[in-house]
Amino acid sequence: MKPNVLVTGGTGFTGGHLCHELKKQGYPVRAMVRDVNRAKGLEAAGVELVVGDLRNKASIKSAMEGIDTVYHIAALFRPENVTEQDMWDANSLGVRNMLEAAVEAGVSRFVHCSTIGVHGEVLDPPGDESTPYGPGDYYQESKTDGERIAIEYMESGKLPISIFRPGGIYGPGDTRFLKLFKSIKKKRFVMFGSGEVLYQLVYIDDLVRGIILCGTKDEALGNIYILTGKKAITLNEMVAAIAESVDEPAPWIKLPVTPLYWAGFACELMCQPFGISPPIYRRRVDFFRKDRAFKIDKAQRELGYNPIVDEKAGLGQTAAWYKKMGLL
Helix, strand or coil, X not given: CCCCEEEECCCCHHHHHHHHHHHHCCCCEEEEECCHHHCHHHHXXXXXXXXXXXXXXXXXXXXXXCCCEEEECCCCCCCCCCCHHHHHHXXXXXXXXXXXXXXXXCCCEEEEECCHHHHCCCCCCCECCCCCCCCCCHHHHHHHHHHHHHHHHHHCCXXXXXXXXXXXXXXXXXXXXXXXXXXXXXXXXXXXXXXXXXXXXXXXXXXXXXXXXXXXXXXXXCCEEEECCCCCEEHHHHHHHHHHHXXXXXXXXXXXXXXXXXXXXXXXXXXXXXXXXXXXXXXXXXXXXXXCCECCHHHHHHHCCCCCCCHHHHHHHXXXXXXXXXXX
């Protein structure tokens, strides 16, 4: 009998793909979701649904009953209309609530989803699991704090834990990069800066395989792994690949990035009192400014992690899905 599995964040991109893959592999899967109406696809696939919230200890306790392995994927990811406290409650306090409930329920294994964002900008790329923390915004700070809590439980022996830090997740079903695809398709994209900064993508199918390795391999217990694609690419290379996937020439216009950064700062100051999302903000501008490149040697060596989808193929499949859905 395979262990009973709980996945948080089942209605999200990564959590949803993880639920479907675990079901395919024969695991009994329960998904903790906030809105069951958004989880009809999971229900149709045979995933058990339970309503829960990371801030509600009672709902987590109920979701954890009879569970052997927890994949904690849920997080509040960079919405601009939430407070810093909202982000902290989900990504830090929520981790502690999950871990406490797992200990009480006698869970035998806990897999925590962090982010390569805990490292912030990598000053001497490529980084690895030992690269110092350097969060650059409150999303990354909250995720760093959540990871530290998981490490505290791991090192104290309270719970068998594995932690993974994914790169830039993409693939069919995700809309996070849709604006970028659209701007290139409509010939509105402008590169700010040189375009030579490094970015590391991970295709959703590759990532899900890595996550399941973290939840099944004995070597993963007590360890932290970076899960990304095999290599980083420059923004110029990424944009050119997207342009090819949407049958457009690669954009060529480049402008200085520093004025855009300070414009973002000004927009944040003006929009914050009104509780509205700024049209430009510094975290998005960091996409053009900060290197994010990592080695995956540890995951390859210890887990047998082997991402197989390269960026050109993956971006092409993502574009094809956008077109099929009428989004592009």
